[in-house]
Amino acid sequence: MLEISGLHFGYGDRKVLRGIEAKLLPGTLCGLFGPNGSGKTTLFKCCLKLLATPAGTVSIDGHDVAGLSAGEMARQVAYVPQEHDSPFPYLVKEIVLMGRTPHMGRGLFDIPEADREAVAGALDAVGISDLADARYDQLSGGQRQLVLVSRAIAQQTPLMILDEPTSALDFDNQVRIWRILRRLALEGTTVLACSHDPNHVAWFCDRVLVLDRGRIVVDGSPEEAITESTIRSLYDEACQVSRINGLPVVIPGFAGRGGERGPVAREG
Amino acid sequence: MRVTADAERLVVVPREPPAFSAAPRVTFRERKKALFLAAGVALLVGVGLVAMLAGAYSISIADVGAVLAARLPGVDGSLTDPVHRTVVWEIRLPRILMGALVGMGLATAGAVYQGVFRNPLVEPFILGVSAGASFGASLAILLPALIPNLEVGAFAFALLAVAMVYFSSRTGGRNPIVGLILAGVIVNSLFQALVSILKYSSDDAALRAIVFWIMGGLYYSSWRDVAVLLPVMTLGIALMWGLSWRLNVLSMGDEEARTLGVNPERLKLVFILCATLMTAVAVSAVGIIAWVGLMMPHAARMLLGPDHRYVIPAAALMGATYLLVCDTLARTLTGTEIPISIVTSIVGAPYLFFLLRTRTRFAFSG
Numbered sequence: 001m002l003e004i005s006g007l008h009f010g011y012g013d014r015k016v017l018r019g020i021e022a023k024l025l026p027g028t029l030c031g032l033f034g035p036n037g038s039g040k041t042t043l044f045k046c047c048l049k050l051l052a053t054p055a056g057t058v059s060i061d062g063h064d065v066a067g068l069s070a071g072e073m074a075r076q077v078a079y080v081p082q083e084h085d086s087p088f089p090y091l092v093k094e095i096v097l098m099g100r101t102p103h104m105g106r107g108l109f110d111i112p113e114a115d116r117e118a119v120a121g122a123l124d125a126v127g128i129s130d131l132a133d134a135r136y137d138q139l140s141g142g143q144r145q146l147v148l149v150s151r152a153i154a155q156q157t158p159l160m161i162l163d164e165p166t167s168a169l170d171f172d173n174q175v176r177i178w179r180i181l182r183r184l185a186l187e188g189t190t191v192l193a194c195s196h197d198p199n200h201v202a203w204f205c206d207r208v209l210v211l212d213r214g215r216i217v218v219d220g221s222p223e224e225a226i227t228e229s230t231i232r233s234l235y236d237e238a239c240q241v242s243r244i245n246g247l248p249v250v251i252p253g254f255a256g257r258g259g260e261r262g263p264v265a266r267e268g
Numbered sequence: 269m270r271v272t273a274d275a276e277r278l279v280v281v282p283r284e285p286p287a288f289s290a291a292p293r294v295t296f297r298e299r300k301k302a303l304f305l306a307a308g309v310a311l312l313v314g315v316g317l318v319a320m321l322a323g324a325y326s327i328s329i330a331d332v333g334a335v336l337a338a339r340l341p342g343v344d345g346s347l348t349d350p351v352h353r354t355v356v357w358e359i360r361l362p363r364i365l366m367g368a369l370v371g372m373g374l375a376t377a378g379a380v381y382q383g384v385f386r387n388p389l390v391e392p393f394i395l396g397v398s399a400g401a402s403f404g405a406s407l408a409i410l411l412p413a414l415i416p417n418l419e420v421g422a423f424a425f426a427l428l429a430v431a432m433v434y435f436s437s438r439t440g441g442r443n444p445i446v447g448l449i450l451a452g453v454i455v456n457s458l459f460q461a462l463v464s465i466l467k468y469s470s471d472d473a474a475l476r477a478i479v480f481w482i483m484g485g486l487y488y489s490s491w492r493d494v495a496v497l498l499p500v501m502t503l504g505i506a507l508m509w510g511l512s513w514r515l516n517v518l519s520m521g522d523e524e525a526r527t528l529g530v531n532p533e534r535l536k537l538v539f540i541l542c543a544t545l546m547t548a549v550a551v552s553a554v555g556i557i558a559w560v561g562l563m564m565p566h567a568a569r570m571l572l573g574p575d576h577r578y579v580i581p582a583a584a585l586m587g588a589t590y591l592l593v594c595d596t597l598a599r600t601l602t603g604t605e606i607p608i609s610i611v612t613s614i615v616g617a618p619y620l621f622f623l624l625r626t627r628t629r630f631a632f633s634g
Binding site for chain 1: 516524527573
């Protein structure tokens with residue numbers, strides 16, 4: 001579905017991506033995991049043609065993105081950006097309806113029934129039907145993320161890319177979003193989502209790409225990717241991998257050295 | 269299923285697709301908004317009629333009707349009073365049409381600029397139209413041998429100023445919004461300085477003419493002006509209205525617009541070009557009229573919400589009505605005419621203060 005080969009990118013002299021190779025099969029929920037500044041958002045923006053790609057190719061469903069128009073791209077891939085602000089007080093249902101833009105005709109004075117249903121369905125899928133008439137600019141950061149996920153669902157594309165979709169969400173909503181992504185993948189959508197949290201990618205994804213300083217250092221199942229050695233290579237001794245009920249869980253390390261990296265010591 | 273054993277434990281995956289039909293219906297209040305627009309048309313016609321009757325020369329509705337009816341094909345117009353004919357047909361009607369067209373054009377251009385620049389405090393003159401036009405008009409007043417036609421001079425320099433802004437802010441095939449706004453500030457101040465040089469070096473009569481032109485007014489409205497403005501404004505507003513859903517998408521920012529299937533660069537060019545043409549034509553015909561292009565899109569948004577499919581027609585109707593009211597006040601309040609920008613500003617300033625005090629949250633974001 002998504003194929004990236006030999007992708008390099010830099011802002012001026014600062015190299016951000018150094019030769020990315022990846023291939024996603026349809027219906028995969030792929031987690032992109034990496035520390036701050038590793039190039040996750042830049043990689044997404046190259047895939048979405050938001051940044052010019054000086055070297056390498058990105059193709060979606062066999063088509064090189066360089067040759068696709070904005071409209072063709074938007075029918076192939078939906079994007080959930082990191083949380084953002086809207087300058088105008090749009091209502092949630094209007095924001096979600098914007099996801100239908102690539103499927104609409106040019107005029108749009110009368111919203112087709114199919115688009116209304118897609119909006120209603122997308123709001124329902126994320127569980128925010130009660131927010132339909134709320135003003136987007138008055139929502140909390142977490143609610144906005146849910147709206148943006150809902151908009152991407154309304155776009156009904158075979159590929160969905162999400163940039164930190166759970167960064168502003170409470171624990172319950174984080175799990176809710178990942179479950180929605182699982183369901184989308186089972187229905188055949190290819191989902192690529194990045195996260196700072198190794199636990200999320202370990203628990204919910206089919207496949208994990210670990211990005212470090214512009215290179216994919218690990219590519220495999222969560223079992224293969226989120227391991228003690230991967231975590232150690234990224235975070236030194238700050239974390240370690242444990243298991244709870246068979247699930248891998250990344251917890252703060254107990255390496256000691258005065259306890260400055262370990263969990264809060266409860267003494268006396 | 270490609271689910272790992274561990275994930276299976278945590279994730280309960282429903283096998284049936286999401287039940288779209290069971291989702292609560294989402295309604296968009298389109299009928300109510302359409303009714304509002306219809307009421308706006310009725311109000312505009314009503315205000316136009318009042319403007320037709322108001323003025324130094326008093327005339328009855330029946331006389332107005334007779335003069336207008338005489339224009340219909342197959343009606344003998346020779347029976348109407350020639351004074352009535354002059355007042356209604358040659359003076360008031362073109363002036364009313366000009367007021368409506370200029371108000372419509374400035375308000376629509378303002379709504380479009382605000383959407384494109386993602387900032388509700390933007391006005392149609394942000395890219396240098398007014399400063400460029402002032403310079404062109406001043407040059408035509410001072411050096412009629414160089415620029416024989418004032419309107420054409422103002423129009424040409426208005427477009428030149430915006431072209432300077434557009435091309436100087438272009439980097440790598442794209443026009444970032446911050447670059448456009450900064451370049452607009454630079455070009456505005458450059459042309460204002462040039463106008464100051466011209467003012468400084470002109471004699472009293474020319475200085476007076478420049479100052480009056482810059483204050484704006486509809487005194488000399490004629491059918492010739494209407495013939496220029498009518499096609500530009502109607503085509504411009506129709507095009508902007510047709511693209512208004514895309515303006516919603518564009519107002520989410522360039523990157524998001526692209527991922528939602530809209531090419532932001534091409535669309536920005538169309539919007540800026542069209543809004544600039546409308547503003548330049550209006551300004552070169554009647555001078556610089558303040559506030560309409562800033563206030564009316566705001567008022568439309570407060571009444572109908574931010575969806576540009578309704579903001580654009582509502583701003584056009586309200587802009588036309590507002591300018592018609594202000595122009596009628598300008599020519600009837602006192603024995604002589606007050607320049608219209610004075611009226612629009614005095615009426616507009618309190619409104620803007622109100623806005624600043626109550627709507628700061630989104631008046632300054634973006």
